[in-house]
Every structure is written in C-alpha cells, then in structure tokens.
Amino acid sequence: MCTSSPRSRRDGWPRAWVRGGRCSSAATAAWWWAPRFRNWWSVPTPWTRTAGCSGSRRPWLPRSRCGRRKRAPCCAYGSERSGSAARGRTGFRSYRRRGGSREAGDGGRGELGSGVLGSAGPPAAGRAEPRQLPALRRVAGGGVLAVIERVRAAVATERLRTELRTFPLPEVGPDEGLLRVEACGLCGTDWEYYTRQRGAHLGPMILGHEIVGTILAVGEEARRRWKVAPGDRVAVEEFLPCGECAFCRTGRPALCDATDSRSTRPFLRYGATPVEVAPALWGGFSEVLYLHPRALVHRVPDGLSPDLATLFVPLSNGIRWVRRDGGLRPRSTVVVIGPGAHGLGCVAAAVEAGAAQVFALGRERSPRLEAAQALGAVPLEADREDVVGAVRDATQGRMADLVVDLAPSGAEGLATTLALAGKGAVVLFAATKHGQLAADAFSEPIVRKGLVVKGVRGRDFEAVDEALAVLASGRLPLQRLRTHRFGLDEVDQALRVQGEKVDPSAIHVAVVP
Template sequence: MRTAGTARAVLQRAPRNLDVVELPLPDVGPDDALLAVEACGICGTDVEQYSGALFDSIGPTSPFVPGHEPVGRIAAIGGRAARRWGLAEGDRVAVEPALPCGACRECRTGRYTLCAGWDHYPMSYGFIPAKIPPALWGGFADRMYLHPNSVVHRLSDAVDPTTAATFNALAAGVEWAVEVPGTRAGDCVVVLGAGQRGLACVLAARAAGAAQVIVTGLASDRHKLDLALELGATATVEADGGGVPEKVLAAAGGVPADVVIDVASYDTTTVLDAMAIARRGGTVVLAGLKGGRPVPGWVSDDVVVKGLRVQGVRAVGHTSFRRAVALIEAGDRPLHRLVTHTFALPDAAEAVETLAGDRPGARPVSVVITPDPVPPPPTHP
C-alpha cells in the first residue's frame, strides 16, 4: 500500500552527534508494516552507541536511527503480515530488537538472537545503517519500519506506553534471573548491581517465587536500592568497602544463594563475589560486560570444588519477552517506578546523557524517549 509523507527521526551521524530529520515513509508491502512509535526505552547499549564505544566492534560507520526498545501502534500493515502476526491497524505492540534471517542454523534451532545469517550487517533494530532502505530502522522516531522477519508482541491498550517501554529490561530480568538459572519457588537469589536490569531481575525472581532476593549496589545508588525494596527485594547491601559475600550472607540470615546474577558493568570484582556467594552446586549468571578486562585473582578450581554452574547470557529469547509482557499487563507491580525520566525526540542527546550519569543530580533508573513531550502528571492542592 502506498504511504505518503515523512517521519521525524533522530539520526546519529557520528559519536555524540544526534539530529532530528525528516525521512520518507516507505510503501508497505503484503508482508511488512509501519509502526507509530509511542515510546522507546534506553539502556546502556544506547549510551555506548552514542559515545562511539560500539563503532569499532559492531556499530555502523554511516548514519543510523538508534533505538532498539520500541513500543507503538500498527499504523499500516500488509495482508499477509496481519495474518501472520495476528494484528490489525491500531494494535499496540512491543518489538524485539533482534531481526533474524530465519534461515541460518541458529534461527532454525530456535536461537534466533544469535543469528549470523545476514550477509551485509548484523540485523537488529537501532543498529542498521540508514543507507539500507527504508532507513527507519530505529525507535528514536515517530514511525519505524517493521521488516517481515520482525518479532512482535501484542500489548494491552490499558498499559501506559512509557511503562510498556520497560519490556526489554523486564525480559532481560526474566531471562537472566529465572529462565537461564531455572529459579524455583523458595530459592535465595542474589543480584549484584541495582541498575535497570538488576531491578528487573528482582521483579522476575520474586514473580517466580524466590523466597529471598538480595540486591547489592553502591551507597551513591541508594535510591536504586530503595526502589529494589519497593519492587520486592527482601534486603539490600551496600557494596562500598568490600566484604560483599559476608554482607550478603548476613542479610540472608546465613542462607547461601541458590542463584547469583552479576549485572554490574565493568567491575570485575563482582565476578569473584558471585563465585563466593553461590552455594555448593549453585548457579552463577554472568550478564554484566567488563569491557574486555580479565578478572584478576580468578581461580577456576573454585568452580570445580563448589560444583558451580557458570552461565554467560548474551541476549533475550521469545519466552522471556512473552513473560515480561504478561508482567506488564498484570498491573500488580509498581513498574511505573522504573521510569524516572522521559524526553521528546529533540532531546534525545540529553536523554542518553541522563542515563549515562552525565547530568548531575538526575538520579536515573530507566529513561524513555517519546515522539512528543509527555505532559507532567496533574497536581492537586
């Protein structure tokens, strides 16, 4: 179907260089669709994109539209796509970042988040160069193209779109704190790191029935630790000054951890803490990247002697996204508390810098970009 007009989109031309531009809307064929973006979440990967840290490894060298956590409504959709996805114009969806080829070994065995089948570029929303038509490949825009291979999840109309934009972080929490380690009712779970993914791990672990969920963080992140308690954590530990394993064991009443998830970025000491905190036969999930740095003092014999299962996690699968959407739609947890800041498209740079901690006094947890400014909540005398 013919689609007239243009879309407003943020274009990143170089590190720390974002512009709002007008891009032509693509025609919609029988197998694809166009999304009217309502909100797009931001995570640490967006920060690394913005700063240029990803350019050498995976980032495009030509301009691109960022944003890989979009929520929106179907603005136009082809007939076959509507039948395949079970969608119609006006339906609200969350879009997974991965854009699988559908034909490689990883895709055919259900591990589409590891897809390596595209011959020109690793395909993921928010990372595809604008030189590849139709350019609207990211959620920092008011319209986004939906490729036929997109993986989408329908969302209730009753959900606030800025809250819905936490779906990606929540899915990571489900994957890392529940699906991968096999967390069961009654388990003791320890989360090292109180960022948005760490807080999502709290929500997911408690929803899975964990009896204790203990979260660590720095004293400077006290607001995040306090939020962890609101979201279901049974205790928090300030990691300043070291001695984290001992502090965690005391907070757990002497109960060793069945599952430990390390979501702390760049800090290699948390890997050693995780190994020490886990019980014999326990599971350690490594999720926080350390910038390629080795872990000083790591002794592999500790893994053998304690019989630990150590699992790295890279991305998030379909089941975890479905469970995250169900958590959002249930509406019985204060997920809105995760979203501390919203920004409109012209303020995208400020949004990313806020999440990065480059805006003094901001105290961010999750930051969301919307096509237009979000009005403040009404005040009452």
C-alpha cells in the same frame, strides 16, 4: 420479507440473510438498500448470485449480506474504522476534514485518525502539543494506507551528537508494515553506539530498540502472521532473526548471525542499522518505524500505557535469565549485582518466580536500590557493609542459589560474585569484565563449589509476552522505574542522562516522539 428469523437489533436486517436465508421479493432488497446509500463507502461489491437465495424471485443480493458478513478491508483509513473493526469486527464511522487532515471522533487506544502523530489523549505535562500532519495519501503495496508524507527521526551522525532529519514514508509490501512510535526506552547499548564504542564503521543511524507503538499500516501477509490490524498497540523487539538457524529454532534469536550486532557478517537489527540501508527507518528514535517481514511483534495488553510498556525489554531479559538460564526454583535465594533497569528486571522476575530471598547489590544507597527494595529485594551497599557476610548470615551459611552479575567491574568484583554463590549454584554474567584476572582466582571457586557459569544475552519470544502480562497486571510497582521522558528533539539530553549518570535518580529513560 424473510420470516425465518427475527430482525437483528444490532445490524438492522433479518438474520436469515446473514446465515444464507431465502428472500421473497424485490421490495425486501429495496427496504435494505435505501438507507445504506447514505454511507456509500461501506456498500459491498460486486453483485453476485448467492446460493442462499436461489429460490427467490429476485436472487441478486450482495454476497456479504446473504452469506458471511464482509470484513472491513485492511486498506481502510484508520479514521474510517472503529475500534471494534481494528480488532477484527466490522464497523465504520465517518471522517471529517479539519486543519488539512482527516480525523475521527476519538482516537481510541492509539488508533489512527486523530490527525496528529503522537499518543492518543492529552499531551504529557511540560510537552508541546503534537504537530499536525499532512493530508492522508495512499501508498502502493498490499493495499495499505499511510497518513503522512515525511517522517522525522533523530540520527546519530557522529560521536555524542544526533540531528533531526526527515525521511520519506516508505511504501509497504504485503509482508511488511509501518509502526507509529509512541515511546522508545533507552538501553546501555544505545550509549555504546552513541559514543562510537560500537558500530563506528556503520555510519549514521537511528538509535533506539525498546519500541512500543501502534500499527500504522500493514500488508495482508504480515497482518495474518502478526495477527494485528491498524490501530493495534504492539511492542517490537530489536532482533530480525533468520528463523532458520539452530539459534532461532531453539529460542535464542540474539545469537542469530542475521541480527547479531557482534557478528562479523552483515546484519539487520533495530537501533543498529545505518540509514543508508533502505528504507532508513530502523530505529525507535523516530516518528515511524519500518516493520521488516522478520520483525518480532507482540500485542500489548489493553490498558497498558506505551511508556510503561517500554519496560518489556529489561523485564523479559530478567525473565529469560532468571527462570530459563538460571533455572530458578521456588524458595531459592537470588543475588542481583547492579540495580540498573535490567538488574531491576531480574529482581522483579525473581520475586514473581517465588524466590524466598532476593538481594540487590549496589555501591551505595540510591533511588535504584530503593526501587529494588520496593519490588521486594533486600538492598545491600557494597561501599558500606560486608555484603558476603550479610548474605551468609541471612542464609545460615548456604549462600545464594543464583547470582546474576550485571556490573562491568574488574577482578575484585568478580571475586565478590563467586564468593556470594553457594555450592552447586548458577552464576550468570550479563556484562563483560575488564582488567587482568588471575586464572586461579577465577577457576578455583568454580571447581571447588561446582558452580555453573553462563553468559546471557537477549530473550526468547515467550518471555516478552510474559513481561507484558506482568506489566499489565500491576502486581509489582514497576512504574517506579519510569523516571525520565524526553521528546524527539531532546535525544542528546536523554542519552547523556542515561549514559553519563548525570542524574542519580535516573533508572529508565524513554523518548516519546
């Protein structure tokens, strides 16, 4: 028996074996192996001669027990791996058959093995029970596992209409992955594709790009690149950048031609790629999302719910625009025009950055302005008060240091935006204007005040991680932005609530497959 170290309480064998210690007899091996045959699938193979036991009479022991402990393979069933195994530590648990699927004792934080497709835990109020899945099956490519045969998705087939279709689960290569979608937020871009204002020539597609879910399967190369394992909850950006152009190297993937939806070249992008492009699962309004090798994947902090995590897109955009593009300094004055989800993300980013005063400008009193006030902004109603005079009085005539305009208004709105900016201020436009604009009315205040005018799109990788950290911290009441949740068979209703403004209380709408 090994005597160089005491027996490990956790593992049940002498620590000397793990560290390459010496073994004295065959009885020692028999002592260790006898109870292990009950869990035959965890027996490490093959047998090999190990330097740590070179002086023993019986040196043939598994390398993983004599040397470094063998890691759990990435191809293990999610139901076989415990929560600690999914985060890089070994550990197995048995599975059992129930109702035609293999299940584990508990789902953990969104792990596989529950036998259903949906978020772990009880279903949301008013929602039907998640549907049962078929039995587990193996798929080729990188030694990964999948758990379903067919995937349901809401496909936008024509203007103002989606239909549920099923697609085969794709095989995953070593640099690819699959995501079990838990929640997907809606954006104004989804409404534009839904109404065919954009992408009418692309054909049917699965919309949705504010995606949060758990890793269903992942190849070895992708596992190392994304630093994830099956069962990990992640957020996925819509961009699939090339990683080589000047925009990618400077942290502006939204402008990369390989993923820019406004580009004249062919592009790949979540929520804007037709189903004709294999493997079809390119949108968040689906039970499973295909993870392309160029996907931008972020780990979601522990304890952050999937539907709240979908706010990472408007909040990270706000962080990028206000802090990076706007160069916001502490004790500055900020005006945000348009208190939608992205406008409220800008309000939250300005408050987090230490702005002295933040004004949220809307047309009339609404739940959106109330949410902005809860985040720390001063609400202004353009239809009922002189907003320029109110900002002038509050700042003793200095006006705003940063103005973020997210409202698709015309010439009158543009004049108000420029009037709210003080000398040397930065003005950011995140929405296009319409109507005829007089050149002198636009250029005169810019030159006279020395304004810096920028157009903003998208975000950088770091901004998403910062946004997820803010959401997980609970410092701001961002949960007030979550107003509507719909199932996969209610995507048409969700899009109309988001785009047609049929419900004035709607701020951020999400689809929960």
